[in-house]
Amino acid sequence: MSALRSVVVGTGSSLPERAVTNAMLAERVETSDEWIVQRTGIRQRFLAGEHETTSVLGTRAAQAALDAAGLGPEAIDLVICATSTPDHTFPATATQIQAALGITQGAAFDLQAVCAGFVFAVSTADKFLTTGAAKRALVIGAETFSRILDWEDRTTCVLFGDGAGAIVLEAREDGERGVLSASLRSDGRHREKLYVDGGPGSTGTTGHLRMEGKEVFRFAVGQVTDVIVDAFEKAGLSADDLDWFVPHQANRRIIEASADKLGIAREKIVLTVDQHGNTSAASIPLALDVAARDGRIRPGDLVMIEAIGGGFSWGAALIRW
The missing domain is CATH 3.40.47.10 (Thiolase/Chalcone synthase)
Structure with missing residues (x-):
């Protein structure tokens, strides 16, 4: 079995x-x-x-x-x-x-x-x-x-x-398809760089999103590639094996800079940020659905998903479609 x-x-x-x-x-x-x-x-x-x-x-x-x-x-x-x-x-x-x-x-x-x-x-x-x-x-x-x-x-x-x-x-x-590996990380020391200034346990209000854009950009490009490398190593695979890179759709410059740093060809990137903007936790599954329905992602393809969010929290997973 x-x-x-x-x-x-x-x-x-x-x-x-x-x-x-x-x-x-x-x-x-x-x-x-x-x-x-x-x-x-x-x-x-x-x-x-x-x-x-x-x-x-x-x-x-x-x-x-x-x-x-x-x-x-x-x-x-x-x-x-x-x-x-x-x-x-x-x-x-x-x-x-x-x-x-x-x-x-x-x-x-x-x-x-x-x-x-x-x-x-x-x-x-x-x-x-x-x-x-x-x-x-x-x-x-x-x-x-x-x-x-x-x-x-x-x-x-x-x-x-x-x-x-x-x-x-x-x-x-299934010996081939499915989630092959995942790597998750968080570091709460970076709260002030991306957060909401309210909550039921503090202000009793919903609050508004606050962001230090340059700091988020720097961290996203410079630090979060560790989880991608870790996910590849856990699965015994590399960027050369990848068919599609489906990252969090926050900023095209962040996406392309991260791919370049990892040696992932830009033609393997699924981009929907131009049409959807940053939809936070919805951005990756939105992009997956677009690429699956238009025929780009097909059974057997190796897909990497990756994201960074407030906290900071970041992670990556490899999926054999």
Whole structure:
């Protein structure tokens, strides 16, 4: 009997109805399309409407992933939602998605590692599946970051968007496909570089996102490649073996600089930051769904996912599709 592997059997995504271009933002804050594109690569983002909550977007993405997998709610016994913008302080957004989908068995919980949340969630689900604690997991990244932005701060409000993505992972005795390795790290000493200045246990308010952009850029390019190298070493593979690099979609310059540093060819990068902006924990599953549905990512391909989020928290995982 071969060991259990967590195999991707379906992907899905959901975006709010309203797309907002850089030119539209320039009517609201002092900025320009040229300034945003040059520094970030972002051309538009989607912003959630009043009734498009994190759980609503997450439910749509999860349903699309279930449909792609050809599965119903009775097949899922684990739901993990990576989010920093839950509908409520409690209960967990994952439980709201679970109920909306008609899933009545198993566990559902949220995971908070900001932009690295989806990588952390995949690694967590993998532990449940490969130990036999669950058979099939919905792993979701869903965010409505527009709710926590300071719309007077042009250095941050132009960067982020809303959306959700999801994958279905299934425990299989598969010697080739599935999650091959993961590497996770956190260092809470960097809190002041990227954080939200509020919370129920401190200010009793939601707060707004605050970021030292240059410091985040420097750390993202200079430090977080350690988890990528570690994930490759754990799997006995290298950048030469990689088919697709699907990083957190925060900034095109960060993505390309990281790939160059690791020797990953730019034609292997899946880029969606231009269309979605930075959707935090949703960015990787959104990009995975785009690339899977347009035929770029195919069964047997070696895919690397990687992200850094506030905290700092960062991680990488290798998946044989």
